[in-house]
Amino acid sequence: MIPLILIGPLSVSIITGLLALLISIMDKIVNNYGEVKLDINGGQKVLTVSGGSTLLSTLAEQKIFIPSACGGKGTCGTCKVTVTTDIGPHAATETPLLTGKEIKENVRLSCQVKVKKDLSIQIPEDLFAIRRFKTTVESIVDLTHDIKEVYLKLDDPPEVNFKAGQYAQFIIPPYGKIKESTQRAYSMNSTPQDKNRLGFLIRLVPGGIATTYVHTLLKTGDKLEVIAPVGQFRLHESGAIMLCIAGGSGMAPLHSIIFDLVNRGVTDRQVWYFFGARNKKELFYFERFQELEQKWSNFHFIAALSEPLPDDNWKGDVGLITDVLDSYLKDKIKPDFPKEGYLCGSPGMIDACIRVLKAHDVTDENIFYDKF
Amino acid sequence: MTPDINPIVLFFASVFTSNILLANFLGMCSFIAISKDFKSANGLGLAVIIVLLITSVLNWAVYHLILVPLNLEYLRFIVFIIVIAASVQILEMVIDRISPALYMTLGIFLPLITVNCAILGVVLLLQIRNYSFVQSAVFGLGSGIGWWIAIISLAAIRKKLEKAPIPAGLKGPGITFITIGLMAMAFMGFSGILSVQ
The missing domain is CATH 2.40.30.10 (Translation factors)
Known part of the structure; x- marks a missing residue:
C-alpha cells in the first residue's frame, strides 16, 4: 500500500508527467519542419537542411559563416541576410537594427529568422570563403x-x-x-x-x-x-593617391594593405600614411615604416604626436592628426590628382578625418573606413 | 449538486450578463495592454477563447475524474495551474507553426495567458458552482467569447479615441480606464435579463 500522504504528490506528478509528455510529443510534431531547401544567391548553392533552427545556426552548420559579433543574440545587427521568400513581417527584435530601406528590401537578421520552409536567400559572395x-x-x-x-x-x-x-x-x-x-x-x-x-x-x-x-x-x-x-574594408585597385589614416591598433588593416602592395610590387601608387599618437611611447613599427619610406619613393610615412613629452626629442609633426592631414593636403600632396581615403579607428576620429578629406574634395565614394 | 441551468442560457449569460471581464473584472492586464491594436486584440481574444475552452474541459475532467475520487480536492490550485500552463504551451507551439505573424504580434502576452486571472477564475468558478461537463464546456467557451468581445470592443473604441480631443492629463491609460468603466456599466444593463450563480 502506498502511504496516504503520498497519493497527493504522486497524482500531481503523474498529471504533470503526462502533460509534459503531451507537450514533448506536440513539440516533435509541430516543430518538425522536416528537410527544407535553402537556395543561396539564386541557385548558386542549394543546401538541404533540417528545419527548426535559426538561419544563422543552420548556415553555420553548413560551414557558411555569417558574421555575428553578438553570437546570435539579436543585439549587434551584423548577421544581415536578404530573404527573398515571404516569411512574414519583421520581428520586434529585428526592426531596431535595420534601416527602413533594408526592411523594404527584405533584409533580415539571420539569428532571428527560423528556417521553417524552403527559403531563397541572398548573401555576399565573400561569405562562402569564410x-x-x-x-x-x-x-x-x-x-x-x-x-x-x-x-x-x-x-x-x-x-x-x-x-x-x-x-x-x-x-x-x-x-x-x-x-x-x-x-x-x-x-x-x-x-x-x-x-x-x-x-x-x-x-x-x-x-x-x-x-x-x-x-x-x-x-x-x-x-x-x-x-x-x-569584412568589406580593402584596397581599391585604382591609380588614385592613397591617404591612409590610423592610430594605435587601427594600424592593422592599413599595415596589411601597405605591405600587400609592397609584396605584390605595386609601387607606382602614391601612398601617404598618417599615424597619430600622443607621444613617442605610443609609436610602434616606426623603424619598419621609415625603412619602407627609404626603399619606396612613392611611400610617405607621417607620424604626428599630439602631446610629445620633453624626453621624446620629437622633430616630426606635432598636432592632432586632422590638423596635420589638413596641412599636408594644402601644401604637399598633389591637389588636382584623384585621392582615396583609407581610415581605421574610433568613430570620432574617423568622422573628424572624413570632414577634412571632404574639405579637400575627396568624395564619399572614395573614402573607405573601418570603425571600431 | 449540479445547478439546473440550460446550457444555452448559461452560454449567453457568460458572454453578456456575467461577462468575465466587464462584470467580474478578471483578466484586466492584457485587456488593457493589448487593446491598443485591433489585430493583436483579436488574435489574443481568439487565443483566450481556445485556452478557456480547452482548460475548462480538461480541468473539469481532471477535477471530477481524478481529484474527487482520490479525495485530493485540496490540490486543485496546483493541478489547475499546471493544466492551464500546459495548454498554453501547446497553443503557443501551434500558433508559432500556423501563423508566425500572429505569434510575433502577441509576443509576451501569449505565454502570459498562463497567469491570466480570467482563465483560472473561470476554472475555479465552474468548480465552485459545481457545473456539469456540458455546462463547464459552455461556460468556458462563453466566457472566452465574452472576453474576446470585450477586448475587440475596447480596441475599436481606442482606435476612435486616437483622434479624439482628449485633455492631456487623461491621455493613454486615464481615458482607457474611464472607457472600460463606461463599458462595464453598459454590460450591467444586461444583468436583469439572466441571472446565473
Whole structure:
C-alpha cells in the first residue's frame, strides 16, 4: 500500500508527467519542419537542411559563416541576410537594427529568422570563403604599453586566402566570471601572402572581455579558434593617391594593405600614411615604416604626436592628426590628382578625418573606413 | 449538486450578463495592454477563447475524474495551474507553426495567458458552482467569447479615441480606464435579463 500522504504528490506528478509528455510529443510534431531547401544567391548553392533552427545556426552548420559579433543574440545587427521568400513581417527584435530601406528590401537578421520552409536567400559572395580555423598562438609581442602583436599559426585548415583590410572573429572561450563564449572582431595585420598564419594588433580595452583575455591569459602555444576572413574594408585597385589614416591598433588593416602592395610590387601608387599618437611611447613599427619610406619613393610615412613629452626629442609633426592631414593636403600632396581615403579607428576620429578629406574634395565614394 | 441551468442560457449569460471581464473584472492586464491594436486584440481574444475552452474541459475532467475520487480536492490550485500552463504551451507551439505573424504580434502576452486571472477564475468558478461537463464546456467557451468581445470592443473604441480631443492629463491609460468603466456599466444593463450563480 502506498502511504496516504503520498497519493497527493504522486497524482500531481503523474498529471504533470503526462502533460509534459503531451507537450514533448506536440513539440516533435509541430516543430518538425522536416528537410527544407535553402537556395543561396539564386541557385548558386542549394543546401538541404533540417528545419527548426535559426538561419544563422543552420548556415553555420553548413560551414557558411555569417558574421555575428553578438553570437546570435539579436543585439549587434551584423548577421544581415536578404530573404527573398515571404516569411512574414519583421520581428520586434529585428526592426531596431535595420534601416527602413533594408526592411523594404527584405533584409533580415539571420539569428532571428527560423528556417521553417524552403527559403531563397541572398548573401555576399565573400561569405562562402569564410572558414572556422583552429589555430595555435605563435607569438605575442608587446608593441606599446597597451598594444600586443599576436600571431596565430593556422592548424586546420592550414591556409587562408583573404584580402588585405579584412578582419577575423576571435572566439573567446568562457573564462573567470565570463560564463559564455564571446566573439570579437580584429583586423588582420599580416599580409595575404603570409598564408599559414594570421597577425593581429590588439589593444587592451579596460573591461573588454576579449582584449582582457588576450592580454592577461593568452600565451604562446595556446589554442584559439577564429572565423575568417570577414569584412568589406580593402584596397581599391585604382591609380588614385592613397591617404591612409590610423592610430594605435587601427594600424592593422592599413599595415596589411601597405605591405600587400609592397609584396605584390605595386609601387607606382602614391601612398601617404598618417599615424597619430600622443607621444613617442605610443609609436610602434616606426623603424619598419621609415625603412619602407627609404626603399619606396612613392611611400610617405607621417607620424604626428599630439602631446610629445620633453624626453621624446620629437622633430616630426606635432598636432592632432586632422590638423596635420589638413596641412599636408594644402601644401604637399598633389591637389588636382584623384585621392582615396583609407581610415581605421574610433568613430570620432574617423568622422573628424572624413570632414577634412571632404574639405579637400575627396568624395564619399572614395573614402573607405573601418570603425571600431 | 449540479445547478439546473440550460446550457444555452448559461452560454449567453457568460458572454453578456456575467461577462468575465466587464462584470467580474478578471483578466484586466492584457485587456488593457493589448487593446491598443485591433489585430493583436483579436488574435489574443481568439487565443483566450481556445485556452478557456480547452482548460475548462480538461480541468473539469481532471477535477471530477481524478481529484474527487482520490479525495485530493485540496490540490486543485496546483493541478489547475499546471493544466492551464500546459495548454498554453501547446497553443503557443501551434500558433508559432500556423501563423508566425500572429505569434510575433502577441509576443509576451501569449505565454502570459498562463497567469491570466480570467482563465483560472473561470476554472475555479465552474468548480465552485459545481457545473456539469456540458455546462463547464459552455461556460468556458462563453466566457472566452465574452472576453474576446470585450477586448475587440475596447480596441475599436481606442482606435476612435486616437483622434479624439482628449485633455492631456487623461491621455493613454486615464481615458482607457474611464472607457472600460463606461463599458462595464453598459454590460450591467444586461444583468436583469439572466441571472446565473
